[in-house]
Amino acid sequence: TRVDVALGARGYPILIGPGLRARVGTLIREALPKARRAFVVTDTRVAALYQNDLTTGLERADVAWTLHAVPAGEASKSFAHLEALLEAMLGFGIERGTPVIALGGGVVGDLAGFAAAVALRGVPLVQIPTTLLSQVDSSVGGKTAINSRHGKNLIGAFHQPQLVLADTETLNTLPRRELLAGYAETAKYGLIGDAPFWDWLEAHGAALLDGDPALRAEAIAISCRAKAAVVAADEREAGQRALLNLGHTFGHALEAETGYGPDLLHGEGVSIGMVMAFDLSHRLGLCAGPDVERVRRHFEAVGLPVRPDPSRAWNIDRLLAHMAKDKKVEDGRVTFVVADGIGHAHVKRDVPMETVRNTLAAVVG
Numbered sequence: 001t002r003v004d005v006a007l008g009a010r011g012y013p014i015l016i017g018p019g020l021r022a023r024v025g026t027l028i029r030e031a032l033p034k035a036r037r038a039f040v041v042t043d044t045r046v047a048a049l050y051q052n053d054l055t056t057g058l059e060r061a062d063v064a065w066t067l068h069a070v071p072a073g074e075a076s077k078s079f080a081h082l083e084a085l086l087e088a089m090l091g092f093g094i095e096r097g098t099p100v101i102a103l104g105g106g107v108v109g110d111l112a113g114f115a116a117a118v119a120l121r122g123v124p125l126v127q128i129p130t131t132l133l134s135q136v137d138s139s140v141g142g143k144t145a146i147n148s149r150h151g152k153n154l155i156g157a158f159h160q161p162q163l164v165l166a167d168t169e170t171l172n173t174l175p176r177r178e179l180l181a182g183y184a185e186t187a188k189y190g191l192i193g194d195a196p197f198w199d200w201l202e203a204h205g206a207a208l209l210d211g212d213p214a215l216r217a218e219a220i221a222i223s224c225r226a227k228a229a230v231v232a233a234d235e236r237e238a239g240q241r242a243l244l245n246l247g248h249t250f251g252h253a254l255e256a257e258t259g260y261g262p263d264l265l266h267g268e269g270v271s272i273g274m275v276m277a278f279d280l281s282h283r284l285g286l287c288a289g290p291d292v293e294r295v296r297r298h299f300e301a302v303g304l305p306v307r308p309d310p311s312r313a314w315n316i317d318r319l320l321a322h323m324a325k326d327k328k329v330e331d332g333r334v335t336f337v338v339a340d341g342i343g344h345a346h347v348k349r350d351v352p353m354e355t356v357r358n359t360l361a362a363v364v365g
């Protein structure tokens with residue numbers, strides 16, 4: 001399957017299907033005819049699983065390569081790892097046309113993408129996302145970043161890839177919990193603007209998560225089409241792209257409280273956050289109660305969290321403070337992504353913080 005991101009001269013294809021990692025050499029030679037060398041960035045876990053398939057494919061197409069592996073995990077999106085990576089790239093002698101290949105999840109994609117954006121003021125980037133989250137979200141759209149001690153993703157750049165290869169086979173080795181976290185972002189596209197896709201997920205989500213390759217490929221393609229459309233309409237997030245943040249304001253607050261650690265994965269925070277966003281929308285008189293229940297019930301049914309860990313003492317004021325830092329609060333009011341129903345999200349100004357507090361209190365209070 002092929003999905004195109006329509007950004008004129010900066011447009012690119014997303015290829016989705018089994019076995020793409022081994023065809024990377026040929027596909028890169030098609031997309032970047034002059035590339036004879038490539039710099040591969042991955043993490044140690046993904047390297048152990050897929051490095052050989054990839055590098056064999058590069059050699060078959062006569063592309064010389066070197067590989068740089070960072071430790072698996074969010075901590076690799078740091079200045080220290082960026083510095084080591086950039087020095088390795090320059091040591092390899094990358095030139096303006098040498099592609100950087102990001103093989104891994106969102107961590108590798110964000111770090112390698114940012115390095116590709118700033119090395120020589122920009123070298124080509126090829127994304128080979130290997131988690132469901134990165135295949136449906138982070139590998140598409142050109143956002144790249146590392147973290148600061150002041151917060152996540154605060155240092156970054158827009159740098160669109162030249163090619164995205166979503167090899168559906170790589171999901172077979174992904175732990176179930178990571179798969180579910182990516183599923184939350186997939187479901188997000190249904191909740192934002194595609195009610196039939198949400199219906200489809202209610203019918204097929206469980207089978208998809210249990211491994212059905214055709215269902216997985218279809219869900220990834222639908223998600224990439226949705227993200228590509230938003231990105232093409234609003235590359236730099238001046239308007240419509242903000243809808244992709246459905247559930248993220250709540251989710252980020254929960255993530256911040258758990259230290260962005262293994263207690264709560266990003267997608268898990270987004271799952272809880274989307275339930276909260278629907279609850280908030282209901283409180284604002286925008287969406288019907290049964291819609292809130294549908295969202296909650298489906299996420300619960302597939303095994304996603306729908307409320308924060310009750311064994312933990314959550315402080316509502318601190319959660320609200322995180323959200324206020326994330327958003328501009330004026331006169332006790334805030335701008336939020338809300339929904340009139342499943343498939344009908346929009347940005348709403350002037351949401352009273354008091355109603356946001358009520359949603360939090362109903363779930364964690």
Ligand code: NAD
Pocket residue numbers: 043045046049072073074077104105106107108110130131133134137138139140141142143144145152153170171172173174175178181266
């Ligand atoms: P990740 O990259 O940390 O991957 C999760 C874990 O799965 C890691 O331990 C990794 O080694 C392992 N893994 C990856 N592929 C595997 C495979 N095929 N088989 C087995 N194990 C595998 O996490 P993620 O969820 O992919 O990405 C999260 C990151 O993405 C965050 O840093 C977030 O900020 C970023 N993000 C960026 C954007 C964007 O638009 N740029 C959007 C959403 C999220």
Ligand code: ZN
Pocket residue numbers: 137185248266270
């Ligand atoms: Zn997200």
